[in-house]
Each structure stands twice: as structure tokens, then as C-alpha cells.
Amino acid sequence: MGTIRLGKRTEKRVPMIKEFVPLAELDDLVFGGWDIFEDNAYQASLKAGVLKKGLLDQIQPELEAIKPMRGVFSRDYVKLLDGKYIKSAKTKWDYARMLMDDMTAFKENNRLDRVVAVWTGSTEVFLKKEEVHQSLDAFEKGLKENHPAIAPSMIYAYAALKLGIPYANGAPNLSTDFPAMFELAKETSTPISGKDFKTGQTLMKTILAPGLKARLLGLNGWFSTNILGNRDGEVLDDPGSFKTKEESKLSVLDQILQPEVYPELYSNYYHKVRINYYPPRGDNKEGWDNLDIFGWLGYPMQIKVDFLCRDSILAAPIVLDLALFMDLARRANFTGIQEWLSFYYKSPMHLPELYPEHDLFIQLMKLKNTLRYIMGEEQITHLGADYYEYYR
Ligand SMILES: NC(=O)c1ccc[n+]([C@@H]2O[C@H](COP(=O)([O-])OP(=O)(O)OC[C@H]3O[C@@H](n4cnc5c(N)ncnc54)[C@H](O)[C@@H]3O)[C@@H](O)[C@H]2O)c1
Numbered sequence: 001m002g003t004i005r006l007g008k009r010t011e012k013r014v015p016m017i018k019e020f021v022p023l024a025e026l027d028d029l030v031f032g033g034w035d036i037f038e039d040n041a042y043q044a045s046l047k048a049g050v051l052k053k054g055l056l057d058q059i060q061p062e063l064e065a066i067k068p069m070r071g072v073f074s075r076d077y078v079k080l081l082d083g084k085y086i087k088s089a090k091t092k093w094d095y096a097r098m099l100m101d102d103m104t105a106f107k108e109n110n111r112l113d114r115v116v117a118v119w120t121g122s123t124e125v126f127l128k129k130e131e132v133h134q135s136l137d138a139f140e141k142g143l144k145e146n147h148p149a150i151a152p153s154m155i156y157a158y159a160a161l162k163l164g165i166p167y168a169n170g171a172p173n174l175s176t177d178f179p180a181m182f183e184l185a186k187e188t189s190t191p192i193s194g195k196d197f198k199t200g201q202t203l204m205k206t207i208l209a210p211g212l213k214a215r216l217l218g219l220n221g222w223f224s225t226n227i228l229g230n231r232d233g234e235v236l237d238d239p240g241s242f243k244t245k246e247e248s249k250l251s252v253l254d255q256i257l258q259p260e261v262y263p264e265l266y267s268n269y270y271h272k273v274r275i276n277y278y279p280p281r282g283d284n285k286e287g288w289d290n291l292d293i294f295g296w297l298g299y300p301m302q303i304k305v306d307f308l309c310r311d312s313i314l315a316a317p318i319v320l321d322l323a324l325f326m327d328l329a330r331r332a333n334f335t336g337i338q339e340w341l342s343f344y345y346k347s348p349m350h351l352p353e354l355y356p357e358h359d360l361f362i363q364l365m366k367l368k369n370t371l372r373y374i375m376g377e378e379q380i381t382h383l384g385a386d387y388y389e390y391y392r
Contacts, residue, residue, distance in 0.1 A: 001016075002016070002017040002018075003015065003016055003017065004016075004017050004020055004368050004371060004372070005368075005380060006020075006372065006377050006378075007377070007378065008386055008387075009387070010387075017371065020371065020375060021328060021371050021374060021375060022328070022331075023324045023325075023327075023328060024114075024324055024327055029323070030110045030112060031066055032066065032069070032106050032110070033066075033068055033069070033120075034068050034069045034070065034071040034072070034099075034102070034121075034156075035068035035071055035083070035085065035121075036070075036071040036073045036081065036083025036084070036085050036086050037068075037083050037085055038067075038068065038085040039068075040063065040064050040065075040066060040067045040068070041063040041064070041066035041067075042056060042060050042063035042064045043064075045063060048230065048231075048283060048312070049282055049283065050283045050310070050312040050313065068085070069102050069106075070085050070086055070087045071083065071085065071086050071087065071121075071152070072086065072087055072095045072098070072099060072152045072155050072156065073086045073152055074152060076125075076148070077124040077125050077151045077152055077153075078122045078123075078124055078125070078235055078238075078241065079125070079238040079240060079241070080234055080235050080237060080238045080241075081122060081231075081234075081235060091143065091144055091145075091146055092142070092143040092144075092146050092147070092150050092155055093140070093143040093144040095152075095155050096143055096155050096158050096159045096162070097159075099155065099156055099159035099160075100159045100162060100163055103115060103117075103159060103160065103163055103165060104163070114327055114330065114331075115163075115165045116165065116166045116168070116323045116326045116327050116330075117156070117157075117160040117165050117166065117167045117168070118167075118168045118170060118319050118322055118323055118326075119153055119156065119157070119167070119168070119169045119170050119171055119173070119175060119194075120170045120171075120315075120319060121152075121153060121156075121171065122171070122231070122232070122235045122241070123171050123172055123173065123232070123235055123236060123241045123244050123245055124151045124152070124153055124171070124173045124241065124244060125151075125238070125240030125241055125243070125244065126240055126241075126243035126244040126247065127149055127151060127173075127174055127244075128149075129174065129178050130149045132147045132149050132150065132180075133149065133174070133178035133179065133180050133181075134178070134179050134180065135179060135180055135183060136180045136183040136184050136187070138180065139158070139180035139181075139184075143155070143158070151173060151174070151175075153169075153171065153173040153174075153175045154173075154174065154175055154176075154181075156175075157169070157175045157176045157181060157192075158181070158184065160190075161176070161181060161184045161185055161188055161190050161192070162184065162188065163188070164188040164189065164190050164330075165190065166190055166191040166192070166193075166326035166327065166329060166330050167190070167191075167192050167193075167326075168192075168193045168194065168322040168323070168326050168341075169192075169193070169194030169195045169196075169349075170194075170195075170196065170197045170315070170318075170319065170322075171195065171196060171244075172195050172196040172244045172245050172247065172248035172346070172347060173195070173244060174195075175194060175195065176192045176194060176349070177194060177195060177349050182336060182337070185335060185336045185337075186335060186336055189333070189335045190330070190335060190336075191326055191329040191330055191334050191335060191336070191338050192336060192337055192338065192349070193322065193326060193337065193338040193341045193344075193345070193349060194345060194347075194348075194349050195248065195345055195346070195347045195348075195349060196245075196248045196345055196346040196347050197315050197318050197319075197344060197345065197346070198318075198343075198344060198345055198346045198360075199309075199311065199314035199315045199318065200226075200285060200287045200307060200309045200311065200314055201224055201226060201249070201273075201287035201289065201307060202248075202249055202252055202346045203314070203360070204287065204289065204305055204307055205222075205224070205252055205253065205289070206252055206256065206358050206359060206360040206363075207360050208291070208303075208305070209252070209253055209256040209257060209358075209359075210256055210359045210360070210361060210362075212257075212291075212293060213256060213257055213258070213262070213265075213266075216262070216265060217265075217293050217294070217295055218264070218265035218266065218293060218294040218295070218298070219253075219257065219265065219266055219269040219291065219292070219293055219294075220268070220269055220270070220292040220293070220294060220300065221269055221270040221271070221272075221290075221291070221292040222253065222269060222270075222271050222272075222289065222290070222291050222292075223270075223272045223289065223290045224249070224271075224272065224273045224274070224287065224288070224289045225273075225274040225275075225276065225287075225288050226274065226275045226276065226285055226286065226287050226288070227276045227277075227278040227281055227285065227286050228275070228276075228277065228278065228281055228283070228284075228285035228286075228311065229277065229278050229279040229280055229281040229282045229283075229284075230282055230283045230285075230311060230312075232311065233275070233276075233277040233278070233279075233285075234277055236275050236277065237277040242275060245275065246273055247347075248346045248347040249273045249346060250271060250273060251346075251347050251356075251358075252346065252347075252358040253269070253271055255355055255356060255357075255358045256358050256359050257269075283310060283311045283312050284308065284309070284310055284311075285309050285310070285311050286306065286307070286308055286309075287305075287306075287307040287309060288304075288305070288306050288307075289303075289304065289305040289306075289307075290302065290303075290304055291303040291304075291305075318344050321344065322341065322344055325338075325341055326338070326341075328374070329341075332374050337349045337350065337351065339354075339357070339366070340366050340367050340369075340370035341367065342356065342357050342358075342363045342366065342367075343360065343363035343364055343366070343367045348363075365380075368380075
């Protein structure tokens with residue numbers, strides 16, 4: 001449904017994005033994937049309970065035809081899941097080869113021209129970058145030696161990149177966010193993007209925080225809590241997985257508010273994020289925020305946000321947009337980190353010498369300007385000098 005303005009405001013050229021850039025047609029898409037449980041997409045959708053059964057039944061045969069491939073999984077990285085529908089091999093290197101065979105077979109069996117991978121698997125335990133992540137040689141050696149700092153999501157990412165398949169990372173897992181993967185992406189001219197879809201509470205945060213800063217309203221504290229009862233919530237009940245998520249959720253405010261530039265307003269705020277697993281809510285998450293702000297002469301005020309959201313209804317369109325845009329990126333010969341897709345992520349990947357851009361509105365401008373750039377249209381700067389005489 002998104003549109004894009006082209007040229008001057010007086011030209012009134014505002015095409016749909018899908019008509020402006022050559023995206024793959026939805027009717028040409030084929031979906032496939034892995035899981036550690038054997039349920040086909042129809043059974044999994046019934047269990048998840050996001051969409052009404054009546055709606056699912058209308059596409060039951062199509063959904064039943066999507067059967068997962070066996071996953072690469074270890075409980076060392078996701079403590080609270082115990083799936084048995086998994087591959088078995090001696091080394092992580094062998095697992096990578098098996099995943100590459102799956103990807104190649106998927107492409108051939110469905111007679112596809114191109115493939116894109118989007119990670120929508122669970123959040124893994126918190127891992128720090130180590131020596132093994134610093135170069136492709138070290139990483140490949142680590143795969144062969146079953147290095148413990150190589151998590152399953154990294155094995156999938158390696159397999160995809162090795163085959164030149166663009167890889168978008170919807171979880172906060174490291175996955176492709178380290179030098180070995182940058183090297184591989186460069187070697188195979190493959191786009192990568194991540195991390196962690198921006199859908200609920202953090203989306204709200206990156207909408208509100210730029211507004212507070214724009215009006216120079218100060219912040220004393222921002223308390224965010226969530227209750228959710230889906231499988232994601234269950235996984236995040238483990239402190240290791242929660243830590244990965246927490247890091248991702250905490251990072252946004254500092255970059256947007258720039259305490260180093262506005263010390264009187266933002267150098268002392270207290271930021272807390274909690275996630276609580278609460279089964280009765282299922283996928284219908286409640287994201288509750290309390291902001292203690294202050295205005296002129298330091299007078300305190302409060303803002304409360306209670307977002308009764310639906311996790312998957314917010315996330316699914318992002319998965320689709322990313323699949324289409326990552327495919328476009330590949331055809332535009334964009335390789336490595338796709339910063340223009342930061343719009344979709346809680347912790348956008350960025351080069352080590354840059355800071356990430358979290359402000360949703362700057363992210364959207366960046367995305368649209370990139371689309372204009374791809375199509376050879378002029379960038380829109382919002383200067384407006386063409387319309388007013390006082391610029392002369
Ligand atoms: N709104 C959202 O839904 C949202 C927003 C931001 C980020 N995320 C992230 O996206 C990821 C998925 O979220 P979800 O709500 O769809 O979770 P989910 O639990 O419903 O789905 C994850 C699936 O991945 C499977 N899985 C786990 N490890 C695997 C492996 N190694 N190989 C293959 N399959 C594996 C699980 O069995 C499960 O079916 C999580 O990391 C979550 O934090 C989701």
C-alpha cells in the first residue's frame with residue numbers, strides 16, 4: 001500500500017512503490033523453510049491461533065503443502081525448546097553443507113529464478129563476538145571444529161551467503177553481524193540486513209522519542225514492560241535469550257536522544273525493559289510504557305502508552321517487504337549491509353565506524369531515497385527552494 005513522491009510537489013507524481021520499482025510479483029513467490037517441529041504450515045497456524053480457522057481453511061491445501069525441512073538446532077542456544085525434528089551430523093561444517101543442499105533443492109524443485117532467506121527462528125542465547133567471528137578463515141575453521149560460539153542461526157546464514165542468497169535477520173541473534181559474514185557477503189556479492197524486526201513496543205519508542213527530542217522535552221525515565229504468551233514469549237523466559245533481546249531493545253533511545261549533544265535533557269534517564277511470559281494472552285501482546293518527561297523549568301510530566309498489539313500481525317508484512325526488497329537489492333547489485341532497510345529493524349546493522357539510525361522517520365526517508373536512487377529519480381531533500389521567492 002506504500003506510495004512514494006517523485007519530483008516536485010506541483011507535479012503530483014505519487015506512484016505505488018510496488019509499481020515504481022520492479023518487485024517480484026506476489027503470485028510468483030513460493031514459500032518454504034525449516035523448523036524443529038514437524039507440523040506443516042496449516043497445523044502450525046492452527047496452533048499459533050493468530051488467524052481465524054475459517055480464514056486458514058480457505059487455503060488449507062496450500063498451507064498443508066508447506067512442510068518444514070528438518071532444522072539445525074541445539075538446546076545449548078535455545079534452552080526452552082525441545083524440538084526433535086532436526087538434522088544429525090558430526091560437525092557444524094556438515095550442517096552447513098546439508099542446509100546448502102536444502103536450499104539448492106528448494107530452488108530446483110520449485111523451478112525458481114531467485115531465492116531470499118529471512119530468519120524468523122527463535123531468539124538464541126546472548127553471544128559475544130569472538131576471534132572465530134573475525135575472519136572467514138577463522139569461521140570456517142570453527143565450523144569444522146564445532147566451535148561453541150557458532151550458533152545454528154549463523155550456520156543457516158553462512159549457507160545462504162555462500163550460495164549468494166540474500167539474508168535478512170528478524171531475530172536479535174548475531175547471525176550475520178560480524179566481520180566473517182561481511183567478508184563472505186562481499187565475496188559472493190550478497191546483500192545482508194538485520195537485526196530484530198521492529199514491530200511493537202520498540203516501534204512506538206522510535207516514533208515517540210524523535211518527537212520528544214524535536215521539542216527538546218527532557219526524559220527522566222522510560223519503563224517498558226511486555227506480557228505475551230506465544231512461543232517467542234516462552235523462549236524469552238530464559239535469561240540467556242532475554243539478554244539478547246534486551247540488548248537489542250535498549251539500544252534505540254541513546255542513539256535517538258543523543259545525551260552527549262543534549263546533556264541537560266537526556267544524560268540521566270533510567271531505561272528499563274522487561275518481558276514477561278504470560279500464556280493467557282497468546283500472540284496478543286501487551287506492551288506497556290511509562291515515560292517520565294520534563295518540560296520548561298524542569299516541570300515533570302508523564303506519558304503512558306498501553307499498546308494492545310498483535311505480534312504476528314505486525315511482523316508478517318515486514319517479512320514479506322524484506323523478502324521483496326532484499327531480492328531487489330540483489331538485482332540492483334547492492335552487496336553487504338543494507339542500511340536503507342533499517343526501517344524494519346530494532347538494531348539496524350551498520351559499519352563499525354558508523355552509528356545506527358533508529359529514528360523511524362529518518363529511516364523511512366532513507367528507504368524512499370534509496371528507491372529513488374535505484375530508479376534514477378531525484379532525491380527529495382525537503383528544502384522547498386523551488387516554490388518560494390525568498391530563497392532568491
Ligand atoms: N512481532 C514479532 O513477531 C517479532 C518482532 C521482532 C522480532 N521477532 C523475532 O523473530 C523470531 C521469531 O519470532 P516468532 O514470534 O515467530 O517465534 P515463534 O516461536 O512463533 O517461531 C519461531 C520458530 O522457530 C523455530 N526454530 C527455533 N530454532 C530453530 C532452528 N535452529 N531451526 C529451525 N527452526 C527453529 C521454532 O520451533 C519456532 O517454530 C524471534 O527471534 C523473535 O524474537 C519477532
